[in-house]
Amino acid sequence: xxxxxxxxxxxxxxxxxxxxxxxxxxxxxxxxxxxxxxxxxxxxxxxxxxxxxxxxxxxxxxxxxxxxxxxxxxxxxxxxxxxxxxxxxxxxxxxxxxxxxxxxxxxxxxxxxxxxxxxxxxxxxxxxxxxxxxxxxxxxxxxxxxxxxxxxxxxxxxxxxxxxxxxxxxxxxxxxxxxxxxxxxxxxxxxxxxxxxxxxxxxxxxxxxxxxxxxxxxxxxxxxxxxxxxxxxxxxxxxxxxxxxxxxxxxxxxxxxxxxxxxxxxxxxxxxxxxxxxxxxxxxxxxxxxxxxxxxxxxxxxxxxxxxxxxxxxxxxxxxxxxxxxxxxxxxxxxxxxxxxxxxxxxxxxxxxxxxxxxxxxxxxxxxxxxxxxxxxxxxxxxxxxxxxxxxxxxxxxxxxxxx
Amino acid sequence: xxxxxxxxxxxxxxxxxxxxxxxxxxxxxxxxxxxxxxxxxxxxxxxxxxxxxxxxxxxxxxxxxxxxxxxxxxxxxxxxxxxxxxxxxxxxxxxxxxxxxxxxxxxxxxxxxxxxxxxxxxxxxxxxxxxxxxxxxxxxxxxxxxxxxxxxxxxxxxxxxxxxxxxxxxxxxxxxxxxxxxxxxxxxxxxxxxxxxxxxxxxxxxxxxxxxxxxxxxxxxxxxxxxxxxxxxxxxxxxxxxxxxxxxxxxxxxxxxxxxxxxxxxxxxxxxxxxxxxxxxxxxxxxxxxxxxxxxxxxxxxxxxxxxxxxxxxxxxxxxxxxxxxxxxxxxxxxxxxxxxxxxxxxxxxxxxxxxxxxxxxxxxxxxxxxxxxxxxxxxxxxxxxxxxxxxxxxxxxxxxxxx
Numbered sequence: 001x002x003x004x005x006x007x008x009x010x011x012x013x014x015x016x017x018x019x020x021x022x023x024x025x026x027x028x029x030x031x032x033x034x035x036x037x038x039x040x041x042x043x044x045x046x047x048x049x050x051x052x053x054x055x056x057x058x059x060x061x062x063x064x065x066x067x068x069x070x071x072x073x074x075x076x077x078x079x080x081x082x083x084x085x086x087x088x089x090x091x092x093x094x095x096x097x098x099x100x101x102x103x104x105x106x107x108x109x110x111x112x113x114x115x116x117x118x119x120x121x122x123x124x125x126x127x128x129x130x131x132x133x134x135x136x137x138x139x140x141x142x143x144x145x146x147x148x149x150x151x152x153x154x155x156x157x158x159x160x161x162x163x164x165x166x167x168x169x170x171x172x173x174x175x176x177x178x179x180x181x182x183x184x185x186x187x188x189x190x191x192x193x194x195x196x197x198x199x200x201x202x203x204x205x206x207x208x209x210x211x212x213x214x215x216x217x218x219x220x221x222x223x224x225x226x227x228x229x230x231x232x233x234x235x236x237x238x239x240x241x242x243x244x245x246x247x248x249x250x251x252x253x254x255x256x257x258x259x260x261x262x263x264x265x266x267x268x269x270x271x272x273x274x275x276x277x278x279x280x281x282x283x284x285x286x287x288x289x290x291x292x293x294x295x296x297x298x299x300x301x302x303x304x305x306x307x308x309x310x311x312x313x314x315x316x317x318x319x320x321x322x323x324x325x326x327x328x329x330x331x332x333x334x335x336x337x338x339x340x341x342x343x344x345x346x347x348x349x350x351x352x353x354x355x356x357x358x359x360x361x362x363x364x365x366x367x368x369x370x371x372x373x374x375x376x377x378x379x380x381x382x383x384x385x386x387x388x389x390x391x392x393x394x395x396x397x398x399x400x401x402x403x404x
Numbered sequence: 405x406x407x408x409x410x411x412x413x414x415x416x417x418x419x420x421x422x423x424x425x426x427x428x429x430x431x432x433x434x435x436x437x438x439x440x441x442x443x444x445x446x447x448x449x450x451x452x453x454x455x456x457x458x459x460x461x462x463x464x465x466x467x468x469x470x471x472x473x474x475x476x477x478x479x480x481x482x483x484x485x486x487x488x489x490x491x492x493x494x495x496x497x498x499x500x501x502x503x504x505x506x507x508x509x510x511x512x513x514x515x516x517x518x519x520x521x522x523x524x525x526x527x528x529x530x531x532x533x534x535x536x537x538x539x540x541x542x543x544x545x546x547x548x549x550x551x552x553x554x555x556x557x558x559x560x561x562x563x564x565x566x567x568x569x570x571x572x573x574x575x576x577x578x579x580x581x582x583x584x585x586x587x588x589x590x591x592x593x594x595x596x597x598x599x600x601x602x603x604x605x606x607x608x609x610x611x612x613x614x615x616x617x618x619x620x621x622x623x624x625x626x627x628x629x630x631x632x633x634x635x636x637x638x639x640x641x642x643x644x645x646x647x648x649x650x651x652x653x654x655x656x657x658x659x660x661x662x663x664x665x666x667x668x669x670x671x672x673x674x675x676x677x678x679x680x681x682x683x684x685x686x687x688x689x690x691x692x693x694x695x696x697x698x699x700x701x702x703x704x705x706x707x708x709x710x711x712x713x714x715x716x717x718x719x720x721x722x723x724x725x726x727x728x729x730x731x732x733x734x735x736x737x738x739x740x741x742x743x744x745x746x747x748x749x750x751x752x753x754x755x756x757x758x759x760x761x762x763x764x765x766x767x768x769x770x771x772x773x774x775x776x777x778x779x780x781x782x783x784x785x786x787x788x789x790x791x792x793x794x795x796x797x798x799x800x801x802x803x804x805x806x807x808x
Contacts, residue, residue: 002583002616003524004675008682018479018688043475053468056697060460063452063660066794071447071659075422106510106662106692113690117545120407137689141521179406212406255475256467256696258510271408278412284422285541286517288510292660293460294695390470 007143010155016133016374017041023358024368037397039324039385040368042188042342044253046316046390048297049309052252055300059293073289076280077104077261081295084302085261089246095233101265101276103283104298106290108218108247108260112182113138114286115214115243115262118278119180120271126159126178128171130189130375130382132216135182153377162378163190169336169345170194173201177209183232184216186223189375189384190345191337196229203232206241212270213242218260221251221314223340239265243275250342250388252301252310259290259298317342320394321387327398342387345372357383365400411547414559420537420778421445427762428772441801443728443789444772446592446746448657450720450794452701453713456656459704463697477693480684481508481665485699488706489665493650499637505669505680507687508702510694512622512651512664516586517542518690519618519647519666522682523584524675530563530582532575534593534779534786536620539586557781566782567594573740573749574598577605581613587636588620590627593779593788594749595741600633607636610645616674617646622664625655625718627744643669647679654746654792656705656714663694663702721746724798725791731802746791749776761787769804 013019020040028036048056062068076082082099090097105111112134116125121143127135136158139145146156154160159178161171169192174181183202185194206213213232220230229235232242244263248254264276290298300306321338328335334347348357354371361367361383370386372379389397417423424444432440452460466472480486486503494501509515517538520529525547531539540562543549550560558564563582565575573596575587587606589598610617617636624634633639636646648667652658668680694702704710725742732739738751752761758775765771765787774790776783793801 002614002674003526004677004679004682005522005524006675008522008677008685011685041476045470045473045475047470047473048467050468053464056464056467057461060457060464063460064454064457066449066451069449069451069657069660071449071657072445073660109692110690118409118412120409122407134689141686141689210406253473253475255692256473256477258692258695270406271410273408273412275408278408281412281415282545285538285545286514288513288659288662291662291695291698293697 005141007141010140010145010147011137012148016370019374020368020370024362027362034366036362036366036368037389037393038368039389039394039397040370042250042386042388043255044250044388046253046313048253048257049306049313051300051303051306051309052297055296056293059296063292070292073292073295075284075289077102077289078292078295081298084299088302090231090233093230093234095231096239097233097263097265101263103262103264103279104290104295105260105262105287106258107249108216108245109134111245111260111262112214112216114282115279116142116144116180118275118282123179124159124176126161126174126181128163128183128187129154129160129377130163130372130379131182132184132188133375153373153380160376160378163187163192164378165336168192170198173205177211179211180214181206181211182214182216184218186219186341188219189343189370189372189379191339191341191343193223193225193228193340196227196234199229199232200235203235203238203241207237210270211241212268212275215242215244217244218247219250219341220246222318222342224318225340228340233263239267241268243268248298248301251314253313254297257294257297259294316391317387320389320391323394324385324387324398327402331402338387344385344387346383346385348381348383351381354380354383361401364404365397367397367400409545411545414544414549414551415541416552420774423778424772424774428766431766438770440766440770440772441793441797441804442772443793443798443801444774446654446790446792447659448654448792450657450717452657452661453710453717455704455707455710455713456701459700460697463700467697474696477696477699479688479693481506481693482696482699485702488703492706494635494637497634497638499635500643501637501667501669505667507666507668507683508694508699509664509666509691510662511653512620512649513538515649515664515666516618516620518686519683520546520548520584522679522686527583528563528580530565530578530585532567532587532591533558533564533781534567534776534783535586536588536592537779539618557777557784564780564782567591567596568782569740572596574602577609581615583615584618585610585615586618586620588622590623590745592623592745593747593774593776593783595743595745595747597627597629597632597744600631600638603633603636604639607639607642607645611641614674615645616672616679619646619648621648622651623654623745624650626722626746628722629744632744637667643671645672647672652702652705655718657717658701661698661701663698720795721791724793724795727798728789728791728802731806735806742791748789748791750787750789752785752787755785758784758787765805768808769801771801771804
C-alpha cells in the first residue's frame, strides 16, 4: 500500500506567501478597479542592471554557437563565479573561504530548504520567532517536529527563540540545547541586524555545544552601518560550526533569475563526517546546476560596473525604506528595521491582530503587506512592509496608510 | 549532539557521472596531448536553436525595463508555458492533462530526485536494472533501502527488475509488489522503447495493486517508430496511477539551460491524499520557480519555428546514433538502442567487465563512454554510448573503436 509522507499533514494552511497571493487575487476579482500596491512578498521591482543584461546577452550568444555552447555545468558551479564570490564576498572581508567551499545553486530558498536533508531526523532544531517559514516547514516535512500546537501557535519539538522588541529582535541563547540553529541577519522579517560581538557569542555557543549554525545572510548587501558583520565567517571559529546561505535575489534583483550559493567550510565536521562531503553528494545527485546564462549574470555582479550599478539599486530601495520608516513613524506608528535591511517591521495599531491588520490595509488602503503572525507566534501584533516597491508606489502606499 | 543523515553512508562511491569525470580528468592530466572524445555523459553539443535564442534575447530585454521586468515566478510555473505544454505535448496526443496539472521545474533530474519526498519512507521501491542512478540514490538517501549488498552489487530493500537482452530490455512485472515503480522509456541507459500494450500492462498492474508509477519520459522526442507511446497518459487509467517527468534537456538542448516539468494528475490519490496537493506544497515551500528567461525559452520550443528547428536537431543526433549503431555492428559488436533513443547499448567484447572496457576504451581509443555496471548489476557486460556528440567526433570515435 503506497503511503504518503504523513508529516505533510502537520503543515498549517498553505505556504504563507501562496496564502497571501490567494487573498489578494480574491480581493482583485471582487474589486477589479482597485489599484493595489504590493509591499508584501519581498519581490524586487527594479530592472536588472545594465552590466547584468550585457552579460546575459553575451551568454545567450555563446549558447548559439557550437564552439562556445555550454551543456551541463560543473556539479558545484562554474569556477569563474566561485572565484569571484570567494574573492569579493569573503577574501575582501578577511574571511578564509576557498572557491571549493562555495556551492552555486538556484537560490537561497532551495538551499535553506534542502540543507536539513544532510542531517539526521533526530536533531533538535532551533529557530527565531518570528521566522522565515521555509526553515520551519521543511523540517516539519522531514519529520523533525511534532504536531502543530494550536494554543501556542507553533510546532511541538522545535525550539523557538523569541525575538523581542526590548532586545532589538535578537534572540537570547536558548535554554534547551539545539543541534541545528537557524539564524538570519539582517533579519527577515524584523529587519534587525546583529553586531559582530553578539554573533560571536552564537559561534562560541555552537562550538561549545557542538550545534551547527545555518546562517542566512541573504540581506547582507543592505547593511549600512559599517561595523556590522556581512558574513558569519567574520567571527572566529565559524569555519568549525557554520554553514552560510547567500542569495542574488535582493542584492542584484534576481528573484526571477534564480541564483544563490551556500558555503560549507571543509573544516566543519559532525558525527564523524565532513559536512562538505554530504552537501556535495546531495548537490551532485539531486541537482544539475544553475543555468550557464545565470552564472554569467552572477559573475557580472562582481565587475566594477556591476558593483557600482547595484550600489545604486540598493540605495534606491533603502531610500524607499527611509520613506516608509519616517512616514509611518511621523504618523504615530512604532516602526523597526529599514536601516540595515529592506524590511520595515511595524507594530499594528491599537493591538490589532496581524491578519486583521492585513485585511484592513488591503480593504481600506489597498496596500498588501505581510502579517507578522505568518512568521510565527511572536510575530503577532506586527506587520512587515518591504522597501522593494518602486518609489512612486512606495510614496503612495505610505500616504494611504497615513491617511487611515 | 548533531547527527548527520546516516543513510548517506550507504551510498557507494560518488555519483556515477562525477566519478567518470574524475577518471577522465586524471587521464587528461597524465596525457595532456590526448584528444579525448566524450560519448559518456548524455550531454548535448549542438547550439540552441535560433527560435530559442530569439526568445532568450527578448526576455533579457524585458528584464531590463521596469515595465516588463519579472520577479518571482508563479509557484508552479508561468501559464504561457504550462498552456503550451498541455496543448502540444498532451492534447495533441489525445491525453487529458490540464495546465494546472503541469509543474514547471529546473529539470527532470531534480524532479525525479525530489518526488520521493512526498511519499512515506516505508514504501517499497521498484527500479529497472540497469537504471538511471538518481532514482536509486535519492531513495537510499531518504532511508527507503538497506545497506549495499556487495555480493549482489545492489541495495537491500529495493526491488530490482532485471531488463534482459532476450526480453528487449523491458522488465517483467515484479514478483514482490512494490509501492513506487520507476520506469523510463525510451530507456536510459539501454535505449529500449516500450509499446503501448506493454505500458498498458504496467498501468493496469499499478491500478490493481495501488502502486504509483513514476514515469520518466525525458527521451520521448527521440521516438521514431510511430506507434510507440510518448506519454504514459496515452494509456487508459494512467491518470489514476502515474506521475510523468519531462525534460527540455534532450529535445531542445537545455542541459545547461535547465528546464523540465512534472505532471501530477489531480485524480491521482493515495493514502487519503491528492498527490497533486503534496507536490504543490513541496514545490511552493522548497523551490522558487525556473527563471523567467528560461520559461520563455521553453515556450519557444513549441512555436512552429522552434518545432521545425528542433526536429532538425533531433534528426542530427539520430544520424549520429545510426553511425554508431551501424559502425559498431559492422565491426562485430552486438548493439542495441539508437532507434527510439539517443543511447547505444553495446555488449562489451569477449566478456570484458564494463569498467575494464571503460579503461580500455579511454586508454586505447581515447573515447569516453559509460560502463553498464554504473547503472546496476544487470548492466555489467554492457556499455553506453551517446549520440549527443558532434558528427565529426562521433565518426572519429566509431572509427577508433572499430580499429581496436
